[in-house]
Amino acid sequence: MKRVTGLGGIFFKARDPQALGDWYRRHLGLDVSEWGGAVFRWADDSPTGTTIWSPFKQDTAYMAPSTAPFMINFRVADLHALLAALRTEGCDVQDKVDESEYGKFGWVMDPEGNKVELWEPPVDR
Numbered sequence: 001m002k003r004v005t006g007l008g009g010i011f012f013k014a015r016d017p018q019a020l021g022d023w024y025r026r027h028l029g030l031d032v033s034e035w036g037g038a039v040f041r042w043a044d045d046s047p048t049g050t051t052i053w054s055p056f057k058q059d060t061a062y063m064a065p066s067t068a069p070f071m072i073n074f075r076v077a078d079l080h081a082l083l084a085a086l087r088t089e090g091c092d093v094q095d096k097v098d099e100s101e102y103g104k105f106g107w108v109m110d111p112e113g114n115k116v117e118l119w120e121p122p123v124d125r
Contacts, residue, residue: 007051009037010072014112023111027091028074066115079104079120 014020021032030038042051052073056062063071076082079097083106086093092109099105104120 007053010070012068012070012114016112020110020112027086027089027108028116063115066109066113068114071115071117073117073119076118076120079106079118082106082118083108 017036021030021036024030024038025032032038063069083093083097086108094107094109094115097104097106101122103122106118108116108118110116
């Protein structure tokens with residue numbers, strides 16, 4: 001019997017869900033619906049797309065400077081262009097960019113202090 005077949009969603013509390021949804025719509029291009037969420041259909045975007053589920057140790061610094069116990073990772077098409085646009089829009093973009101065989105990674109803080117990871121997969125993924 002199959003049990004878990006994929007990640008169904010990411011759910012978290014927000015001080016102002018509507019304002020936060022508006023920020024994600026404006027700056028990251030999420031298609032936030034009237035009900036407040038966004039739906040990703042990986043098969044439409046990338047037949048080989050993946051979503052990672054990974055717990056971290058309690059004392060990890062990977063999500064700093066956020067104090068939230070979670071971090072959302074979004075696939076992006078052109079990391080450097082998006083980071084430049086976010087800086088122009090006045091967003092709190094982290095200076096660091098990591099590039100490896102796993103792709104390119106950059107980070108931005110949302111208005112509620114949550115660290116958001118942006119990932120441009122390598123060409124073969």
